[in-house]
Amino acid sequence: xxxxxxxxxxxxxxxxxxxxxxxxxxxxxxxxxxxxxxxxxxxxxxxxxxxxxxxxxxxxxxxxxxxxxxxxxxxxxxxxxxxxxxxxxxxxxxxxxxxxxxxxxxxxxxxxxxxxxxxxxxxxxxxxxxxxxxxxxxxxxxxxxxxxxxxxxxxxxxxxxxxxxxxxxxxxxxxxxxxxxxxxxxxxxxxxxxxxxxxxxxxxxxxxxxxxxxxxxxxxxxxxxxxxxxxxxxxxxxxxxxxxxxxxxxxxxxxxxxxxxxxxxxxxxxxxxxxxxxxxxxxxxxxxxxxxxxxxxxxxxxxxxxxxxxxxxxxxxxxxxxxxxxxxxxxxxxxxxxxxxxxxxxxxxxxxxxxxxxxxxxxxxxxxxxxxxxxxxxxxxxxxxxxxxxxxxxxxxxxxxxxxxxxxxxxxxxxxxxxxxxxxxxxxxxxxxxxxxxxxxxxxxxxxxxxxxxxxxxxxxxxxxxxxxxxxxxxxxxxxxxxxxxxxxxxxxxxxxxxxxxxxxxxxxxxxxxxxxxxxxxxxxxxxxxxxxxxxxxxxxxxxxxxxxxxxxxxxxxxxxxxxxxxxxxxxxxxxxxxxxxxxxxxxxxxxxxxxxxxxxxxxxxxxxxxxxxxxxxxxxxxxxxxxxxxxxxxxxxxxxxxxxxxxxxxxxxxxxxxxxxxxxxxxxxxxxxxxxxxxxxxxxxxxxxxxxxxxxxxxxxxxxxxxxxxxxxxxxxxxxxxxxxxxxxxxxxxxxxxxxxxxxxxxxxxxxxxxxxxxxxxxxxxxxxxxxxxxxxxxxxxxxxxxxxxxxxxxxxxxxxxxxxxxxxxxxxxxxxxxxxxxxxxxxxxxxxxxxxxxxxxxxxxxxxxxxxxx
Numbered sequence: 001x002x003x004x005x006x007x008x009x010x011x012x013x014x015x016x017x018x019x020x021x022x023x024x025x026x027x028x029x030x031x032x033x034x035x036x037x038x039x040x041x042x043x044x045x046x047x048x049x050x051x052x053x054x055x056x057x058x059x060x061x062x063x064x065x066x067x068x069x070x071x072x073x074x075x076x077x078x079x080x081x082x083x084x085x086x087x088x089x090x091x092x093x094x095x096x097x098x099x100x101x102x103x104x105x106x107x108x109x110x111x112x113x114x115x116x117x118x119x120x121x122x123x124x125x126x127x128x129x130x131x132x133x134x135x136x137x138x139x140x141x142x143x144x145x146x147x148x149x150x151x152x153x154x155x156x157x158x159x160x161x162x163x164x165x166x167x168x169x170x171x172x173x174x175x176x177x178x179x180x181x182x183x184x185x186x187x188x189x190x191x192x193x194x195x196x197x198x199x200x201x202x203x204x205x206x207x208x209x210x211x212x213x214x215x216x217x218x219x220x221x222x223x224x225x226x227x228x229x230x231x232x233x234x235x236x237x238x239x240x241x242x243x244x245x246x247x248x249x250x251x252x253x254x255x256x257x258x259x260x261x262x263x264x265x266x267x268x269x270x271x272x273x274x275x276x277x278x279x280x281x282x283x284x285x286x287x288x289x290x291x292x293x294x295x296x297x298x299x300x301x302x303x304x305x306x307x308x309x310x311x312x313x314x315x316x317x318x319x320x321x322x323x324x325x326x327x328x329x330x331x332x333x334x335x336x337x338x339x340x341x342x343x344x345x346x347x348x349x350x351x352x353x354x355x356x357x358x359x360x361x362x363x364x365x366x367x368x369x370x371x372x373x374x375x376x377x378x379x380x381x382x383x384x385x386x387x388x389x390x391x392x393x394x395x396x397x398x399x400x401x402x403x404x405x406x407x408x409x410x411x412x413x414x415x416x417x418x419x420x421x422x423x424x425x426x427x428x429x430x431x432x433x434x435x436x437x438x439x440x441x442x443x444x445x446x447x448x449x450x451x452x453x454x455x456x457x458x459x460x461x462x463x464x465x466x467x468x469x470x471x472x473x474x475x476x477x478x479x480x481x482x483x484x485x486x487x488x489x490x491x492x493x494x495x496x497x498x499x500x501x502x503x504x505x506x507x508x509x510x511x512x513x514x515x516x517x518x519x520x521x522x523x524x525x526x527x528x529x530x531x532x533x534x535x536x537x538x539x540x541x542x543x544x545x546x547x548x549x550x551x552x553x554x555x556x557x558x559x560x561x562x563x564x565x566x567x568x569x570x571x572x573x574x575x576x577x578x579x580x581x582x583x584x585x586x587x588x589x590x591x592x593x594x595x596x597x598x599x600x601x602x603x604x605x606x607x608x609x610x611x612x613x614x615x616x617x618x619x620x621x622x623x624x625x626x627x628x629x630x631x632x633x634x635x636x637x638x639x640x641x642x643x644x645x646x647x648x649x650x651x652x653x654x655x656x657x658x659x660x661x662x663x664x665x666x667x668x669x670x671x672x673x674x675x676x677x678x679x680x681x682x683x684x685x686x687x688x689x690x691x692x693x694x695x696x697x698x699x700x701x702x703x704x705x706x707x708x709x710x711x712x713x714x715x716x717x718x719x720x721x722x723x724x725x726x727x728x729x730x731x732x733x734x735x736x737x738x739x740x741x742x743x744x745x746x747x748x749x750x751x752x753x754x755x756x757x758x759x760x761x762x763x764x765x766x767x768x769x770x771x772x773x774x775x776x777x778x779x780x781x782x783x784x785x786x787x788x789x790x791x792x793x794x795x796x797x798x799x800x801x802x803x804x805x806x807x808x809x810x811x812x813x814x815x816x817x818x819x820x821x822x823x824x825x826x827x828x829x830x831x832x833x834x835x836x837x838x839x840x841x842x843x844x845x846x847x848x849x850x851x852x853x854x855x856x
Contacts, residue, residue, distance in 0.1 A: 004018075008209060008375060009205075009209055009210075009305050009308060009372075009375050009376070010305060010309075010372060010375055012309065012363075013205075013305065013308060013309055013312065016309065016312045016313070016316065017202050017205060017206055017312065019316065020198055020201075020202050020312060020315065020316050020319075021199065021202045023191075023195070023198075023316065023319050023320075024194075024195035024198045024199040024202065024319075025195070025199075027188075027191040027192050027194065027195035027319070027323075028192060028195045028196070028199075030188060030191075030192070031162055031166065031188060031189075031191075031192030031195075034166075034169070034188055035165050035166050035168075035169035036169070038169040038170065038172055038173055039169050039172045105266060105658065106168070106266065106269070106270060108662075109266075109267070109270045110164055110168070110270060110273065110274070112662070113233065113234070113237060113270070113274055113278075113668075114157065114160065114161055114164065114278070116233050116668050116669050116672070117156075117157055117160060117226075117229055117230050117233045117278075118157050119669055120229045120232070120233055120669055120672045120673060120676060121153055121156060121157060121225065121226045121229040122153070123669075123673060124225060124229070124673065124676045124677060124680060125149075125150075125153040125222060125225045125226065125229075126150075126153075128149065128221075128225060128680055128771070129146050129149045129150050129153070129222070130146070131775075132145050132146050132149050132218060132221075132774055133145065133146035134778070135774065135775065135777050135778045136777050136778060136781050137777070141214075144215055144218075145214075145215070145218040145774070146218075148204075148215050148216075148218040148219040148222065149218045149219065149221055149222040149774075150222060151200065151219060151222060152218070152219045152220065152221060152222020152223040152224075152225070152226065152289070153222040153223075153225060153226050154222075154226070155196055155197070155200070155219075155222070155223050155226065155285050155289075156222075156223055156225070156226020156227045156229065156230055156282045156285065156286070157226055157229075157230070157282075158196065159193050159196050159227075159278075159281040159282045159284070159285045160230045160274075160277075160278030160279070160281055160282050161278070162192055162193070162196070162281060163189060163192075163193065163276075163277035163278045163279075163280060163281030163282070164273055164274060164277045164278045165277075166185065166188065166189050166192070166277060167273040167276060167277035167545060168273065168277075170185055170545075170546055174551070175547075175549065175551040175552040175553075178546045178547060178552070179330070179332060179547060179552070179556060180330065181546075182330050182539045182542055182543055182546050182547060182560075183325045183326055183328060183329070183330040183344060183538065183539040183542075184325075184326040185542050185546060186322075186325055186326075186538035186539045186540075186541055186542030186543070186546075187322050187323050187324075187325040187326035187538045187539075188326070189277070189280070189281065189538075189541075189542060190284060190322040190325075190535055190538045190541065191319055191322050191323055192281070193280070193281040193282075193284035193285050193288075194284055194285075194288055194315070194318060194319050194322065194535075195319070196281075196285045196288075197223070197284070197285040197286075197287075197288030197289045197292075198288055198315050198319065200219060200289065201216060201288070201289060201292045201311075201315065204216055204219070205296075205308060205312070209376070210300050210305075210308070210375075210376035210377060212296060212308075213293060213296035213297035213300065214297065216289060216292055216293035216296065216297075217293045217297065217582075217585075217770060217773050217774060218774060219289055219293070220286070220289040220290045220292075220293045220766070220770050221767075221770035221771055221773075221774050223282075223285055223286045223289050223290075224286055224290070224763055224766045224767040224770050224771075225676070225680065225767055226282065227282040227283055227285070227286040227762075227763040227766075227767075228675075228676055228679055228760065228763035228764060228767050229672065229676055230274075230278055230279050230282045230763075231279055231282075231283075231759050231760045231763050231764075232633060232672045232675045232676055232760060233668050233669075233672045234271065234274045234275055234278070234279055234755070234759075235633050235636070235637055235752075235755040235756045235759065235760065236633075236636045236637045236639070236640035236641075236664075236668055236671060236672075237267075237270065237271045237274060237640070237668065238271040238272075238274075238275060238637075238751065238752075238755040239637035239638075239640050239641040239644075239748075239751075239752050239755065239756075240267060240271070240640040240641055240643070240644035240661060240664055241264060241267040241268035241269075241270065241271035241272075241644070242264075242268060242271070242641070242747075242748045242751050242752070243264070243640075243641035243642075243644045243645050243648075243748065244263065244264025244267050244268070244644040244645065244647075244648040244659060244661070245257045245258070245262055245264030245265050245267065245268040246264070246268075246744055246747065246748050247641075247645055247744070247745070247748055248263075248264060248645055248648040248649055248652070249262035249263065249264050249265070249648070250262070250744055251740075251741055251744045251745070252649075253652070254735065254736055256550070258549065258550040259550070263648050263651055263652060263656070263658055263659040264644070264648055264659065266658065267644070267659070267661055272544075272545055273545070275755070275759065276542070276544065276545035276564075277545065279759060280541065282763070283571060283575075283762050283763065284571075286575075286762070286763060286766060287531060287571065287574055287575060287578060287762070288315060288318075290575070290578040290579070290766050290770065291311070291314070291315075291524060291527050291528055291531065291574075291578045292311050292315065293582075293770075294524040294527075294578055294579075294581040294582050295307065295310065295311040295314070295521065295524040295525060295527075295528065295581075296308055296311055297582075297584070297585055298517060298520050298521040298524055298581050298584045298585075299311065299521045299524065299525070300376055300378075301378075301517060302430065302515070302517045302518045302521050303364075303371055303435050303439070303518075303521070304371040304372050304373040304375065304376050304378055305371070305372040305373075305375040305376050306364055306365075306371055306372065306435060306439075307376075307521065308376075309363070309364075310360060310364070310439055310525055310528070311524075311528070313356065313359055313360060313363070314356065314443070314525065314528030314529070314531070314532065315528070317352055317355065317356040317359070317528075317532045318352075318528070318531050318532045318535050320352065321348050321349065321351075321352030321353075321532050321533075321535050321536045322348075322535040322536070322538045324348035324351065324352065324536070325344070325345065325348050325535075325536065325537075325538035325539050326538075328344055328347055328348060330344045330539050331344075332555075332556055332559065334555065335555070337555050337556050337558070337559035337560075338462065338558075338559040338563070340559075341539065341540055341543060341559050341560065341563050342455075342458065342540070342563075344539050344540075345536055345537030345538070345539055345540045345567070346536070346537075347536075348536035348538075349451065349532075349533045349534070349535075349536025349537060350451075350533075350536070351536075352532045352533065352535075352536050353443075353444075353447035353451070353529060353532050353533045353536075356443055356447070356528075356529060356532050357440050357443050357444045357447070357529070358440075360436065360439045360440040360443055361436050361437070361439075361440035362436070363436075364435045364436035364439055364440075365435055365436060366434045366435070366436050366437070367434070367435075368430055368431045368432075368433060368434070368435060369394075369398050369402075369431065371435060373394055378394075379393060379394060380392060380393050380394060381393075381394065381397050381427075383423055383427075384420070385419075385420035385421070385423040385424045386423065386424055386427050398431070401427065401428060401431050402431060404428055405428050405429075405431055405432050408428065408429075408432075411424075411425065411428060412425065419591060426515045426516070426517065429513045429514065429515050430513075430515055430518065432513060433512075433513055433515075433518070438511050438512065438518070438522060439522070439525055441511050441522075442508055442511065442522035442523075442525040442526045442529070443525055443526065443528060443529035443532075444529060445504050445507055445508065445511075445526050445529070446504065446525070446526030446527055446528065446529030446530040446533075446577060447529035447530060447532060447533040449500045449501065449503070449504045449526070449530065449573070450529070450530030450531075450533045450534050450570045450573060450574065451533050451570075452500055453497040453500050453501075453566075453569060453570055453573055454533070454534065454537065454566040454567055454569070454570040455566060456493060456496060456497055456566075457493060457494075457497060457565055457566045457569040457570075457711070457714065457715055457718075458540075458562075458563075458565060458566030458567075460489075460490055460493055460562070460565060460715040460718045460719050460722075461561065461562025461565050461718030461719060461721060461722045462562065462722065463558060463722055463725070463726050465719075465722070466489070467486065467489040467490065467493075467715075467719045467722075468719055468722035468723050468726060469726070470485045470486075470489060471483070471485045471486035471489070471719050471720060471722075471723035471743070471746070472722075472723035472724075472726045472727050472731065472732050472739070472743060473732055475723060475727065475732065475739040475740075475742040475743040475746065476732055476733055476737075476738065476739035476742075477742075478738070478742050479741065479742025479743065479744075479745040479746050480742075481742075482720075482723060482739070482742050482743055482746050483716075483720060483742075483745075483746035483749060483750065486716050486719040486720045486723065486746065486750065487712075487716050487750075489719065490712060490715030490716040490718075490719050491712055491715075491716075493711075493715050494708060494711035494712040494714075494715055495708075497569065497573070497711050498704075498707060498708050498711060500573075501573055501576060501577070501707070504523075504526055504577075505523065505580075508522045508523055508526060516584070517584060520580070520581040520583065520584040521581065521584075523577055523580050523581045524577070524578065524581040526577055527574050527577030527578045527581075530570065530573060530574045530577060531571075531574050533570070534567050534570040534571055534574060537566070537567040537570075540563040540564055540566070540567050541563075541564050541567045541568070542564075543559075543560035543563040543564060544560055544561060544562070544563060544564045545564075546560070547559075547560035548560045548561045558725065561721060561722070561725060562718040562721065562722055565714055565715070565717075565718040568714055568758075569710075569711055569714045569715070569758075571762060572707060572710045572711060572714070572758070572761055572762050573707070574762075575707075575761070575762035575763075575765060575766055576703050576704075576706075576707040576765065578766065579699065579703045579765050579766050579769040579770075580699075580700075580703055582699065582769050582770065582772075582773050583696050583699055583700070585773055585776070586695050586696055586699065586772055586773055586776050587608065587696055589692075589776045589777060589780055590605065590606060590608065590692050590693055590695070590696070590776070590780065591606070591608075593605055593606070593692070593780045593783070593784055594784050596783055596784060597786065601691075601783060601789060603691075603693075604690070604691025604692070604693060604694075604783075605691060605692050605693060605780070605783050605784075606693060607691075607693045608693050608696060612693060614690045614691040614693045614694040614697075615693055615694060615696065615697040616697060617686075617690045617694050617697070618686050618690055618693075618694030618695060618696065618697030618698035618699075618700075618701065619697040619698070619700060619701035620697075620701065621682060621685065621686050621690070621694070621697075621698050621701065622682075622686075622697065622698045622699065622700065622701025622702035622703075622704075622705060622768070623701045623702075623705045625678060625679065625682040625698075625702055625768065626702060626705040626706050626709060626764070627705075628675075628678050628682075629675040629678050629679060629760065629764060630709070630756055630757050632671075632674040632675045632678065632807065632810060633675050633755075633756035633757075633760065634752065634756050635671075635810070635811070636668070636671035636672070636674075636675075636810065637752050637755070637756055639671070639813070639815045639816075640664055640668070640671075641748075641752070642815065642816050642818060643661070643663075643664050643815065643816040644659075644661055644664065646816045646818070646829060647659050647660070647661060647664075647816075649828075649829045650829060653828055653829070670809060670810055670813050671810050671813065673806050673809070673810065674803075674806045674807050674809070674810040675760070677802065677803055677806045678803055678806075678807075679764055679767045679768055679771075680767065680771055681799040681800075681802060681803045682698070682702075682768055683695065683698060683768055683771045683772040683775060684771075684775065684795065684796065684799040685796050685799050685800060685803075686698040686772075687772065687775060687776065687779035688779060688782070688792045688793070688795040688796040688799070689792075689793060689796030689797075689799075689800075691783075692776065692779045692780055692783060695772050695776060695779070698768070698772065699768065699769050699772055702764075702765055702768045702769065703765045703769065706761040706764050706765040707761060707765065709757050709758075709761065710757055710758045710759075710760075710761030710762070711758075712757075712758075713750070713753040713754045713756075713757040713758035713761075714754055714758040716750040716753065716754075717747075717750040717751050717753065717754035717758065719750070720743065720746040720747040720749070720750040720751075721747050721750075721751070723743045723746070723747070724740070724743040724744050724746070724747040727739050727740045727743050728740060779792075782795075818830070
């Protein structure tokens with residue numbers, strides 16, 4: 001018991017750390033055991049089904065007049081007399097998923113993708129770790145910083161591998177069984193990812209205590225780089241899968257996207273496994289470590305040891321809330337599938353959020369002076385603005401402060417805008433707040449905002465929503481106008497969701513009584529509240545990957561198709577709330593820096609006013625970074641999609657059983673380096689090129705631009721997917737109509753935007769922010785140590801040269817040739833069915849040297 005009672009931070013924090021460690025180990029063990037059990041027992045578990053379920057309530061007839069591989073699909077009504085029956089796992093339903101698991105091509109494709117992620121992560125992350133070692137500090141600090149950054153680089157691929165393994169294991173379970181297990185599998189994947197992030201946090205806090213926050217910043221930076229690598233490597237893969245399965249298979253050949261004879265179906269499945277399994281797991285690890293780092297580095301200076309306690313409380317509540325999704329039965333009655341899926345997530349979300357708020361309100365002291373300052377080395381006031389030239393114990397100063405706060409108006413009127421005066425007023429104001437009230441209020445605000453944004457964005461993909469109906473109806477006039485309808489509606493929805501975040505920031509500013517440090521700490525705690533609520537929807541997060549598949553009943557598949565849109569966008573808001581507080585240590589490093597040698601260098605270092613040009617330049621560079629990363633990913637996706645289309649067409653013309661895109665998978669390494677290098681080097685250009693005072697503007701511009709565009713991309717993709725599914729079901733022209741073709745093109749387009757912007761946004765904004773926080777001491781040091789501006793500008797130029805070289809390398813990579821008449825196969829590759837015959841009579845198609853004509 002001495003291990004707990006004698007722990008320097010307090011016995012309650014010691015117990016909390018041990019409980020979190022135990023929960024993390026249990027989650028990791030379950031994540032290692034359950035996939036094996038699923039694969040072993042998948043062939044032994046029966047699944048309750050209804051006649052016709054296995055064919056999605058469709059009669060499939062082969063038309064002899066159609067080309068090989070094409071099917072005419074006619075919808076049918078389910079017979080009311082069809083009785084429920086038990087389908088053994090050895091039936092066609094189980095054989096289908098077993099074949100997918102046993103497919104060696106799937107393992108090879110996933111292995112190649114994970115290998116690509118590892119190579120790209122190491123190619124960018126290792127140089128960053130070397131640079132992190134060179135950041136000023138003691139030798140021990142530099143070694144610890146570099147080691148933790150490397151550990152973070154390993155966490156991202158590890159989380160991706162675990163997420164992919166669970167997705168593959170779920171393939172061995174029949175469709176009806178997956179409906180019952182969606183909550184448990186979702187909870188298992190989320191708690192396992194959280195455990196990978198929580199366990200390093202627990203270890204760092206146990207041994208480093210109040211110094212753990214700076215170490216966690218380096219760890220989070222490494223995780224951010226690796227998580228971003230997962231996303232930028234999977235974006236072109238998603239485009240290739242969608243282009244092959246939808247553009248060629250569905251639009252050109254009238255095949256269902258996941259039909260057995262659709263050659264692109266297996267590549268689309270691979271992309272979905274990586275996105276929902278690997279990408280989601282890496283993002284959750286990143287959010288866990290980033291929230292812990294920002295909450296501690298800002299919370300400890302203002303609420304002492306309780307700043308650590310609140311973070312541990314939030315992480316534990318998040319794990320328990322996600323685990324609660326496994327306990328609540330996920331039943332989806334006929335006709336209420338979507339509402340039931342939403343309620344299954346709403347119950348643990350509201351319960352977890354409410355209990356977290358109550359725990360913070362009851363656990364934390366109600367008086368500021370009752371906080372445990374001595375436990376974290378804050379037993380005395382050391383700021384000269386408050387204590388004078390010598391440190392003073394808090395016991396001596398607190399009575400004087402309490403006397404002074406009785407007449408705050410007088411102190412405000414006699415102080416100026418200097419830093420010392422601001423620090424003095426902040427100390428007085430902090431003694432007027434109730435820690436329990438403000439922290440509980442911040443968690444509640446974050447939870448309510450995340451829940452509101454989640455439910456708002458969750459409606460964008462529903463078949464009956466106005467957005468989907470408008471996009472589907474307008475698609476009858478052409479794909480461009482239907483896509484414009486979806487983009488316009490979801491832009492408004494994204495603006496409202498982002499506006500909720502801005503309202504939370506305003507409310508937290510009031511709640512903090514105007515103290516900047518406390519306000520930023522409350523933003524991090526609001527992110528914890530948002531994370532707790534979002535992870536209550538574990539079943540909804542897992543539903544698209546587990547239930548939107550061939551073999552699942554039509555109603556359940558429709559309900560699951562866009563169920564992850566709301567929780568996914570809420571996680572993006574959590575990432576923004578985790579990044580914004582890191583403005584605190586960046587600004588503090590700038591303000592604490594000594595004066596520079598010249599006026600213009602000093603202004604570039606300390607000018608944080610709205611009219612300062614370096615600050616405005618930093619905001620602009622943050623927006624430009626988002627656009628450059630988006631441009632590089634869209635170009636890589638364009639190349640991958642074009643190659644996939646040509647290869648799929650050629651494979652279908654040659655009547656091959658499958659389409660091989662191995663060269664495309666390995667070629668992603670060259671394309672993925674550019675966006676990752678841009679995200680890492682942009683803070684270097686901002687801090688060394690524009691001046692250190694540009695960094696806060698860069699972070700603000702990067703976070704807001706990435707969050708806004710990411711929300712828009714998520715909503716538009718869900719809306720256009722819903723519109724395409726709605727038309728495929730028979731409305732607005734039905735399958736094969738102009739409207740269907742336009743909606744399919746719009747769905748692929750918005751899907752590319754989601755994979756290139758929406759999915760990348762959380763890791764992108766956190767990568768730029770965390771790299772800025774790690775590198776800011778070097779940026780300050782190069783200004784004040786007399787090195788001269790030319791060295792600073794030289795570093796920025798080198799960063800630009802490296803980024804430009806990566807861009808050129810990606811832009812000059814070989815790509816598929818789409819020109820006309822270069823080969824004999826160009827016409828069938830680039831013409832629709834029947835177009836060859838129509839062109840035979842044109843002048844371009846005439847062969848003047850035809851030897852088959854009669855010779856007289």
